[in-house]
Amino acid sequence: MSEAKYVIGIDLGTTNSAAAYSRVDVQPGEEPEIKVLEIPQITGPGTVEAKNILPSFIFLPEEHDVAKDALSLPWSYRRTSIDDKASIAVGEFARDRGAEIPNRLISSSKSWLCTPWVDRNGKILPNEGPEEGKLSPVEAGAAILRHIREAWDYTMASEDSSLMMENQDVLLTVPASFDAVARELTVQAAAAAGLPDVILLEEPQAAFYAWIHDMGNFWRKSAAKDDLVLVFDIGGGTTDYSLIRVDEEEGELVLERIAVGDHLLVGGDNMDLALAYSIARKLGEKGTRLDSWQMRGLWHSVRSAKEKILDGEAEKLAVTILGRGSSLIGGTIKAEITRQDIDQVVLEGFFPQCRSDEIPKQVAKTGLKEIGLAYEADPGVTRHLAKFLGDKIPTAVLFNGGVMKSEPARKRVLDTLESWAQEHGAEKAREIECADIDLAVAKGAAYYGLARRGGGVRIRGGLSRSYYLGVAASMPAVPGMPEPVKAICIGTFGMEEGTEQALPGQEYALVVGEEVKFDFLGSVTRLEDAFGAVVNDWEGEIEAITTIETTLDGDTGSVIPVTIEVKATEIGTLELWCVSKKSGKRWKLEFNVREKE
Secondary structure, three states, X not given: OOOOOEEEEEEOOOOEEEEEEEEOOOOOXXXXXXXXXXXXEEEEOOEEEEEOOEEOOEEOOOOOOOOOOOOOOOOOOOOOOOOXXXXXXXXXXXXXXXXXXXXXXXXXXXXXXXXXXXXXXXXXXXXXXXXXXXXOHXXXXXXHHHHHHHHHHHHHOOOOHHHOHHHOEEEEEEOOOOOHHHHHHHHHHHHHOOOOOEEEEEHHHHHHHHHHHHHHHHHHHHOOOOOEEEEEEEOOOOEEEEXXXXXXXXXXXXXXXXXXXXOEOOOHHHHHHHHHHHHHHHHHHOOOOOOHHHHHHHHHHHHHHHHHHHOOOOOEEEEEEOOOOOOOOXXXXXXXXXXXXXXXXXXXXXXXOOOOOOOOOOOOOXXXXXXXXXXXXXXXXXXXXXXHHOOOOOOEEEEEOHHHHOHHHHHHHHHHHHHHHHHOOOOOOEEEXXXXXXXXXXXXXXXXXXXXXXXXXXXXXXOOOEEEEEEEOOOOOOOOOOOOEEEEEEEOOOOOOOOEEEOOOOOEEEEEOOEEEEEEEEEOOOOOOOOOOEEOOOOOOOEEEEEEEEEOOOOOOEEEEEEEEEEEOOOOEEEEEEEEOOOOOEEEEEEEOOOOO
């Protein structure tokens, strides 16, 4: 928004969320000041504290789970889908109280946004909670974002409505590997939270922007031409890999994101569960067995203890597991988690040493399984990294995500990369230090907001191939001959994100009201084709990438004359808009161009 006074970066995390901001009126040559929003939240019954981290947990209490008015905030919002008078809790108290009543706690809602076999707009969370009072993954994401928006409005805009968050430039981060559907659902959640105009940014890029901001003008002295920087990001729910190349143009260093890893649903949640099972196994050896309810409670308790240990607050902590039956207090079970437990379970299970040519292990799939998150069959993130890198050896590594606060985990990754460098006769990668892993993504998103306005360095992410749309040729049918298809170039090699173009002087016939298919094609050899170029004979040079089958809104079987507009978005998709020549009505198609890069 041109009239915005602030840029706001929001890290909607699986485990923790945060927001950072800066004024937009930064003078040329002036270093922008990026601040972190202190977010008021319930930390105990009737207690409100402002903290720079908002745990991404939602507690849906029943009538007797909390005292009356215990969840009152300086502002108020309601869970209207259940009961206009029933409040929900988001944040620290939600996490802690919900661990005691796990079937009323929503966690990892962000991961559910990218789970294709569930209705992500359906009321399915908590997954194992009672049917009454559930929220959809989109509603859960909206609840967290709404809390952040209202915290901002209360803190920053109580005396000036023009400063309300909806009037600012808002940058919202997503995993680099989120597909187009998950990104669109994230945008829907933001709109439901009162933020109709957000710009999405990949989390690894945001982490790198935070490093640039922290280094100031010295970042150019910390990087060199031909550096290949690996952003290694493990958060609560996902693992993301991105490669950023440092190049030089006219004597100046420039940055280009050249590769993004596959979507990997493995992260802190998996590690917490592994730790919980480790503790349960030790208890079982002493004759104490936990049921599924107690395991869910232990899982959440382990998460909190692990974070405190990794933050350096303690070397070991007790975890409490509620008993079952009439004597809950008398049946309380005590256990302990230590830093040694964390290092052993996490390092050996999730960061195994491996060769550079290893691939993730394949596990035979069970015919029937519970509906749940699509966790990776192989939790070894180093094997997934080997597959991602192939024969590319990074020269530097930037770690991000709460899991990577663990020094042993960072060292294991660096040691593994060093062994791969030795295999290839290359120099070992150096670590680029992140000043604050918990807040880097939010701060980096705010910096990117300034960079979009010309106030900072931008990472380029131009298309790494040419892209085409298959269009049926207007020719008479010939017996025994398939319908000829022309390839229209809709994305040129190197096309920058944010670029918008219309196919010049061309008109097409769009079929609406019945199921049709759209073929998307790509080429790594025809890199000189211009935007709008028509390729008639492309066998061996252009390959099929994907086919979208859909029914576009309109009268059944109608054919509408349209022109085509294309936008390479900043979140890794090509948007195709078919625009009616008569009415101006627009139909949107979207294709994720990062899935094959």
